[in-house]
Amino acid sequence: MKRLLIVIVILSSIHARAQQGIKFEKTLNWEQIKAKAKKENSYIFVDAYATWCIPCKEMTAKIFPRQEIGDFYNKNFINVAIQFDRKSTDNKRIKEWYSDAKKIKDNYKILEYPTYLYFNPNGELVYKIVGANYDPTSFLENTKLALDPKTQYPTLKDQFVNGKRDTAFLATLIKAGINSSDMKSLPTFINPYLKSQTNLLTKQNIIYIFYGTQSTTDFAFETLQKHSEAIDSVIGKGFSRKTVNRLIFNETVFPMLKTNAVIKNYGGGMVDYQGDLNKSVDWATVSKLVKNKFPDRLEDVIRFSKTLYYQWAEDWTKYAEVVSEYLEKKTNQLNPDELSDYTEVIFQFSNDSSQLQKAEGWSKLAMSSKGTDPTRYRVINTRLMYKNGKKAEAINQMQSVIDSLGQTSGQLVDEINKMKNNEKTWF
Missing domain, CATH: 1.25.40 (Serine Threonine Protein Phosphatase 5, Tetratricopeptide repeat)
Known part of the structure; x- marks a missing residue:
């Protein structure tokens, strides 16, 4: 009898834990969820996550299972967790959400994970939280603002x-x-x-x-x-310079580079330039127009315009020429992310030894600067060393990067193996 009571207590405890936490909708699609919310006059909570996102996993493990969080969310919301990346191992349910996930991502500009969306019963987005919050009290208080x-x-x-x-x-x-x-x-x-x-x-x-x-x-x-x-x-x-150049480009130059030109601004510096490429741009006319309106910005704006244009045209020789000329003049004005962006393209698409040597020097400058992604700066410098014939030095530095990341497989491991076999590591 005593043993039976112990079993009952254990089972009751397991059941109680199973009832805690946020209960996510498992069967309905997005349109059905919105219809249910309208019928029941309920708000909707969307947990937008990606499988590679560590903060997403920590929120799922540490915050969502808490009883006070579950009690509040289950009372006030229809809850749905949506995966926004795609994997070959995705089950049928996740694949059925692919189309809706893309629409939600585009409509509500989901750029980071986790992102939490809150909709009113009419399906209108009323609140949005970007990023994890591991403080349950703070997370709950922030949620209440949505209501x-x-x-x-x-x-x-x-x-x-x-x-x-x-x-x-x-x-x-x-x-x-x-x-x-x-x-x-x-x-x-x-x-x-x-x-x-x-x-x-x-x-x-x-x-x-x-x-x-x-x-x-x-x-x-x-x-x-x-x-x-x-x-x-x-x-x-470099933010101010880039922003000024981009705004002048958007209004003055872009309509001359593409027909049916449309700009979509997603925020955070993410801009999509849509339209059909004009294959016969008159750069003298473009320069004259910019000079008339913004004479002090002429050189920067034309350089910015040409790098985008040649990138769209996939004319990497011209792209590398423009970037190389610009970097020689403006190196000290650029942040390490910009330097790395430009030098990586030169690595991938230029075969000019002079440009590659200069790009290697610029990548070293990025490595010596404070920036957001020092590992990336080292990797780009390593790639340029390898393309410039410094095989042993490149392999040693790449191995150092791999060791620091604790990797045993992946892109960098594949890349170092190609280096050891004298294979191309660029496009």
């Missing part, structure tokens, strides 16, 4: 349309707009906010300049040009 009409983005936008403009309100609206990745609307909110500020160069205002300057007519465009050093100290080296 409060005062902090829901559609409500705030309506208040703006109806004339609300006080500074505190605009700050709340801007934050909600950033969370919702509503890049198109942000300048409309940020411009009046910045006009009310006596000091545009506070850290918060610089961040708003980052999000709100999407046109040469936006309020902060001149600030980007006049105070580039202060702005770059917050956002990153």
Whole structure:
């Protein structure tokens, strides 16, 4: 009898644990979930994850199973977890979500994982959280904002349309707009906010300049040009120059490089230039147009324009020529990520020994600078050394990178094996 009671207690404990945590919908598709939410007047919670995302796995293991989290979410939301990458081992259920996952990713601009989306019963996105939060209390408090009409983005936008403009309100609206990745609307909110500020160069205002300057007519465009050093100290080296060049390019040059030209801005610097390539660009005319409007930016804008154009045209010889000429003049102005981007393309597509030697030197400069991805800088430098004939040195450095990462397989291991066998490691 005693043994039976112990078994019952154990089974009860297992059952209790099974009832804890967020219960995710396992059978319905996206349209059915939205229909159910509308019928039941329920909100929807979407956990947007990828299988390779470690923070996603930690949230699933540490936060979602907690009883207080489960109690709140199961009471207030229809919960759905959606995988946004694709693997050959995906089961039938995950594959059935491929199409909906792509639409959700495109519509709601999911650029990082995990991302958490909150929809009202009418299927409108009202709140968005990007990134993991391992503090259950903080995660829950943040979630509650999704259910409060005062902090829901559609409500705030309506208040703006109806004339609300006080500074505190605009700050709340801007934050909600950033969370919702509503890049198109942000300048409309940020411009009046910045006009009310006596000091545009506070850290918060610089961040708003980052999000709100999407046109040469936006309020902060001149600030980007006049105070580039202060702005770059917050956002990153070279940000102001790149942003100014890109905005001039978007408005002045891009329509001359593609027909049916359309620009899609996804935020965070991610821009998609769509249209049909013009195969007979008159660069003299392009230069004249830029010079008439922005004479001080002519050289930078034309270089920026040509690198994009030759990249789209897959004319890597011309691309490498433009980049090499530019880097010789502007090396000290570029951050290590830019240097690495340019030198990697030269590695992949140029066979000019002079360009490759120079690119190796620039990649060493990236390695010696503080940047976001020092491992990548070393890998690109290693690749250039190998292409320049420094096989032994390249193999030693690549092995050092592999050891530091603790890898026993993968792209870098395959690459070092090719080096040892004197095989090409570039396109």
